[in-house]
Amino acid sequence: MKKRASDKVSPPSWEQLGIWVALVETGSVSAAAQRLEISQAGVSQHIRQLEETLGVSLLDRATRPAHPTAAGHRLYEQAKDLLSRAGQMTQTVRSLSRSKRAMLRMGCVDSFAAVIGPQMVRGLSGRVQRLRLVSGINPGLADLFDNHQLDALITTDDPKYLPGRECLALFSEQFLVAVPQSFQVPPLASLSQLSQLRPFMHYSTRSKMGALVDAYLNRHDPHIERVFEFDATDPLLSLVREDLGIALTTPMCLWQSRYHAMNLKYLHLNALRHQGQAYPPLKRTFYLVYRPDELGPLAQDIAAMVRVAVRELQRQWVLELKIPHDLLSVEEASEI
Known part of the structure; x- marks a missing residue:
């Protein structure tokens, strides 16, 4: 029964070890089968396979009833310890999993946190024991997510650059041109002429939003000077309000800074002309990003909350800021 030293030895299975422990503790095949609720033939077969796997005799079959050999006693002691530690490991991991579900750490861009954040907190208050909402610029949030310091991420990063993650599209918003209330827009003007x-007024290219605007201008109006640059919407729109500049921004950012936005007026990009052609739309899409098998059904619940909140805010934007309704679209529930 002994294997040659050159033979590859596979470790016994957890099931085999559990059956061996039951056999030693009950003293017979029939009693072990009764404890484990399997057939006696099944117990005997597993013991033979275990002996073949280890290459030793575990039972002295010359005695009646058969007793464990020295190797059998040693296996029992180590198997008992292994099974006990495996049980502790399972309980520890399950406990950790429950604590993570109780604590949701979510990252989102500043405009989303300011506008949708309150609805998110109310909607999740009954689903999680603790909620940590972290806001900031996209690249910094992505690093926190990659380092497992965030459980979920609301981002405008393109999902094709997010391999190995689940991604749900939430909503999209188009950029518009914000100008001072008293500003007279020349007919068929270009962004360069404005x-x-x-x-x-530019958003910092350190942010995803600033990078989007910068890439758009490089394609269509590369000669526009970049004199003023801001990380945040409030100072940017405050200067536009004071008739000191113009800006490309979005409905979400306008609602975030509605104190300033209520004293501005807005232009569709397609109302302007570049070389005789209307400017193409520029938009950003928000996604919920999370790791597979971590959030479970909570991911779809969060996505549904966001879509409901955005539809409600859309009505307010139209009424209070006179922002065109078609600049924002809520995505259908689907994974990317």
């Missing part, structure tokens, strides 16, 4: 009348 920037000659008022300086262009």
Whole structure:
């Protein structure tokens, strides 16, 4: 029965070890089968397979009833310890999993946190024991998520750059041009012509939003000067309100800074002309990103909450800021 030293030895299975422990503790095949609720033939077969796996005799079959050999006693002691530690490991991991579900750490861009954050907190208050909402610029949040310091992420990053993660599209919003209330827009003007009348206020390219606007201008109006640059919407729109500049922004950002936004007016990009052609739309899409098998059904619940909140806010944007309804669209529930 002994294997040659050169033979590859596979470890016994947890099931085999459990059956061996039951056999030693009950003293017979029939009693072990009764404890484990399997057939006696099943117990005997597993013991033979275990002996073949280890290459030793575990039972002295010359005695009646058969007694464990020295190797059998040693296996019993170690198997008992292994099974006990495996049980502790299972309980520890399950306990940790429950505590993570009780604590939800979510990252989101500043405009989302300011506008949708209150509805998120109310909606999740009955689903999680503790909620940590972290806001900031997309690249920094992505690093926190990658380092497992966040459980979920509301981001505008393209999902094709997020391998190995689950991703749900939430909603999209188009950019518009914000100008001072008293600003007279020349007919069929270009962004470049507008920037000659008022300086262009830029979002910092450290942010995803700033990078989107910068790439758009490089494609269509690369000669627009980049004199003023801001990380946040409030200071940017405050200067536009004071008739010191113009900006490309979104409905979400306008609602975030509605104190300033209520004293501005807005232009569709397609109302302007570049080389005789209407400007194409520029939009950003928000996604819920999470790791597979971590959030479970909570991911779909969060997505549903966001879509409901956005539809409600959309009505307020139209009424209070006169933002065109078609600049925002809520995505259908689907995974990317």
